[in-house]
Amino acid sequence: MQTLLQQLINGLSLGSIYALLALGYTMVYGIIKLINFAHGDIYMLGAFWGYYVINYWHFNFIFALLSAMLVCAVSGVIIEYLAYRPLRHSPRIAALITAIGVSYFLENGMSYLYGSSTRSFPQIIKQVNYHFGGVQISNIQILILVTACLLMILLQLIIKRTKMGRAMRAVSVDPDAAELVGININRTISFTFALGSSMAGAAGVLIGLYYNSIDPLMGMTPGIKAFVAAVVGGIGSVPGASLGGFLIGLLETGVQAIGLSAYKDAAVYLVLIIILLILPAGIFGKNTKEKV
Amino acid sequence: MKKNTFKKMAGIAAIMMSAGIFAGCSTATTKSEGNTATGNTIKIGVNMELSGSAAGYGQQQKQGIQLAVNQINKDGGVKVDGKKKKIKLVVRDNKTSTSTSASVAAQLVNNDKVSAIVGPATTNAGTAEIPTITKAKVPSVSPSATDPDYTLKKNGKVQPYVFRACYQNNFQGSTAAKFTYNTLKAKNVAILTDNSSDYGTGLTKAFKKTYKGKVVSSQTFQEGDKDFNAILTAIKNKKIDAIYAPGYYSEIGLIIKQARQMGINVPIVGSDGMADPKLAQIAGDKNASKVYYTTPFSTTVAEKSKTAKKFMAAYKARYHAEAPTFSALAYDSVYMIKDAIEKENSTNSVKIAKGLAKTKNFDGVTGTITVDKKHDANKPIAVEQLTNGKVSASTEVK
Numbered sequence: 074m075q076t077l078l079q080q081l082i083n084g085l086s087l088g089s090i091y092a093l094l095a096l097g098y099t100m101v102y103g104i105i106k107l108i109n110f111a112h113g114d115i116y117m118l119g120a121f122w123g124y125y126v127i128n129y130w131h132f133n134f135i136f137a138l139l140s141a142m143l144v145c146a147v148s149g150v151i152i153e154y155l156a157y158r159p160l161r162h163s164p165r166i167a168a169l170i171t172a173i174g175v176s177y178f179l180e181n182g183m184s185y186l187y188g189s190s191t192r193s194f195p196q197i198i199k200q201v202n203y204h205f206g207g208v209q210i211s212n213i214q215i216l217i218l219v220t221a222c223l224l225m226i227l228l229q230l231i232i233k234r235t236k237m238g239r240a241m242r243a244v245s246v247d248p249d250a251a252e253l254v255g256i257n258i259n260r261t262i263s264f265t266f267a268l269g270s271s272m273a274g275a276a277g278v279l280i281g282l283y284y285n286s287i288d289p290l291m292g293m294t295p296g297i298k299a300f301v302a303a304v305v306g307g308i309g310s311v312p313g314a315s316l317g318g319f320l321i322g323l324l325e326t327g328v329q330a331i332g333l334s335a336y337k338d339a340a341v342y343l344v345l346i347i348i349l350l351i352l353p354a355g356i357f358g359k360n361t362k363e364k365v
Numbered sequence: 366m367k368k369n370t371f372k373k374m375a376g377i378a379a380i381m382m383s384a385g386i387f388a389g390c391s392t393a394t395t396k397s398e399g400n401t402a403t404g405n406t407i408k409i410g411v412n413m414e415l416s417g418s419a420a421g422y423g424q425q426q427k428q429g430i431q432l433a434v435n436q437i438n439k440d441g442g443v444k445v446d447g448k449k450k451k452i453k454l455v456v457r458d459n460k461t462s463t464s465t466s467a468s469v470a471a472q473l474v475n476n477d478k479v480s481a482i483v484g485p486a487t488t489n490a491g492t493a494e495i496p497t498i499t500k501a502k503v504p505s506v507s508p509s510a511t512d513p514d515y516t517l518k519k520n521g522k523v524q525p526y527v528f529r530a531c532y533q534n535n536f537q538g539s540t541a542a543k544f545t546y547n548t549l550k551a552k553n554v555a556i557l558t559d560n561s562s563d564y565g566t567g568l569t570k571a572f573k574k575t576y577k578g579k580v581v582s583s584q585t586f587q588e589g590d591k592d593f594n595a596i597l598t599a600i601k602n603k604k605i606d607a608i609y610a611p612g613y614y615s616e617i618g619l620i621i622k623q624a625r626q627m628g629i630n631v632p633i634v635g636s637d638g639m640a641d642p643k644l645a646q647i648a649g650d651k652n653a654s655k656v657y658y659t660t661p662f663s664t665t666v667a668e669k670s671k672t673a674k675k676f677m678a679a680y681k682a683r684y685h686a687e688a689p690t691f692s693a694l695a696y697d698s699v700y701m702i703k704d705a706i707e708k709e710n711s712t713n714s715v716k717i718a719k720g721l722a723k724t725k726n727f728d729g730v731t732g733t734i735t736v737d738k739k740h741d742a743n744k745p746i747a748v749e750q751l752t753n754g755k756v757s758a759s760t761e762v763k
Contacts, residue, residue, distance in 0.1 A: 076598060076599075076601075076602055079598050080595060080598055080599075083592070083594040083595050083598060084595070086594075087592050087594075181416055184416055184420055185416075188421075188424055189416065189420035189421050189424060190420075190421035190424060190425070190615075190643070191421060191614075191615040191618075191643060191647065193618075193643065193646040193647045196649070200626060202626065209627065209628070211626065280591070284591040284592070284619055284622075285619070285622060285647055285649065286591060286615060286618065286619055286647045288421070288615070290418065290589065291589070291591070293589070294587075294589055294590075325592075325595070326594070326595040327595075329584070329595035329596050329599065330595050330598065330599050331599075332582065332584065332599060334584040334585050334586060334595075334596050335560060335584075335585040338587065
């Protein structure tokens with residue numbers, strides 16, 4: 074029982090990171106139907122930004138987190154402006170390949186500039202372990218869970234309660250109609266990228282703090298798993314992405330807990346295949362029929 | 366395993382193609398066998414993982430190689446026929462890819478006409494270059510390809526142009542097994558293997574073969590993994606006396622950190638991929654206690670050796686950090702080639718290969734190296750112990 078609870082905590086901490094990343098995938102997909110493969114690398118940029126400001130400018134945790142979110146938001150907007158906007162009306166596959174190109178550019182660019190060896194992230198918050206009936210949880214795990222949940226609630230509020238959020242929803246339903254009623258599509262899409270990328274930036278700093286190790290290729294695997302999470306939850310749906318993230322985190326932990334660690338990645342991709350076969354729209358996805 | 370064989374097949378296919386393209390120019394122009402240096406410089410090629418997943422190790426090795434070449438050139442060069450010749454490096458990136466490694470090797474031996482090659486760092490990329498360099502008769506010294514079969518052909522005979530400066534896995538794995546059972550008196554171990562490389566899986570195989578106690582749990586992880594909490598929580602409830610975790614510092618550092626924070630305080634034993642100051646940085650100094658690893662190059666053992674001392678000082682002066690194992694191995698690889706050239710008194714690549722095979726009691730940074738019949742580098746092995754992130758003890762294991 075204790076082990077089970079402990080594994081649950083492990084799974085939730087891992088899952089909250091996937092959830093934060095999955096939000097970016099799902100929002101971008103929802104609005105321009107593009108799978109932004111560079112999203113995992115934005116998360117890496119966030120972690121590196123956190124590393125530099127804490128080490129050289131001696132930021133505290135809150136400022137490092139906020140500034141990483143800001144920097145990632147700006148880089149997300151720049152990437153959208155330079156790489157995806159010119160391809161807005163080209164076939165979707167062209168934009169998809171561009172996204173893979175941007176991902177490679179960021180990974181190898183960072184390796185070239187800063188070297189590809191692993192760095193240790195400065196530990197600005199000292200780890201303290203709390204014990205509850207044999208179950209151990211650290212202050213950093215609590216911090217990750219709380220920050221992730223707060224950011225997800227904030228995101229939901231922005232989408233549901235603000236004018237910009239309404240514009241985002243409108244563009245995702247029908248871009249042409251949205252433009253007709255006077256919504257600035259370009260600005261709305263930029264805003265979506267900014268929002269999604271800032272979530273990734275936050276995840277980067279949290280991961281750096283939690284695992285104490287960052288490198289230019291760190292975004293690759295979590296990026297793909299977060300994408301799976303977004304699909305499982307229903308791509309395009311924000312609550313779905315959060316749920317999908319937690320589910321994938323728990324699944325990965327569960328597979329390792331029963332001693333099948335060699336298959337943990339395989340299990341995640343197996344779930345992707347099953348979901349695509351049985352429930353292609355995901356858990357929260359809307360099942361839209363395409364007109365012929 | 367399956368993935369590896371597939372990779373090898375793909376690599377071989379790629380080599381065949383590139384070898385086909387380059388075959389014409391190589392055989393037509395050279396009359397004598399192999400490549401011979403012309404003029405006052407000797408060209409040495411570097412086929413290295415400078416980008417991609419193994420770039421962290423490749424970059425460290427490149428530093429070691431450059432340091433060695435600078436030192437040799439500063440001392441006048443390599444002595445051949447009474448004349449001193451300078452070394453010119455041709456550095457090429459194989460992007461941690463088997464097919465690129467094969468084409469890089471072809472460029473080095475056919476276009477750049479190098480006399481010898483240093484690299485690649487990984488067994489997979491190294492195996493991919495073998496057909497090309499064998500055809501061109503140019504030797505290569507890998508600083509860190511540890512697979513036992515790397516220097517051998519399928520029929521068990523030795524590859525004439527393939528050398529290495531590091532141990533092979535069987536030696537290191539069995540030493541760790543003996544140390545864990547005899548010295549640490551651990552009767553039950555859990556094994557955590559990096560199964561994304563031949564290095565990790567090979568060491569585990571060798572460890573299991575020699576270890577006399579009971580392997581309670583055998584789990585695997587992938588290179589780049591960051592979360593080991595689930596595996597460790599599962600191990601925590603089992604009765605274990607030690608953990609054997611062969612792999613590289615980037616992942617093992619995290620395993621140490623997460624294990625200690627969870628309250629797992631048993632000794633953690635690993636391999637030379639951990640011998641890096643970054644291990645303690647990632648794990649956190651206070652977590653890095655009761656950590657042991659087998660290593661050819663030990664900073665405490667090195668203090669007794671003049672060659673090693675010189676290397677450590679030079680490395681620190683140039684890169685402002687403690688020298689990592691991979692740089693030391695790469696440094697030795699270059700000096701092994703220099704030694705072979707001077708011994709054979711020739712810059713011809715076939716002769717250099719012969720010289721390398723005869724390497725005996727070579728005074729390297731990573732110990733006294735003797736190349737045996739299987740082209741494995743034999744040298745003493747040490748087990749280092751970390752306490753609070755610092756090397757506290759170092760024992761030579763016979």
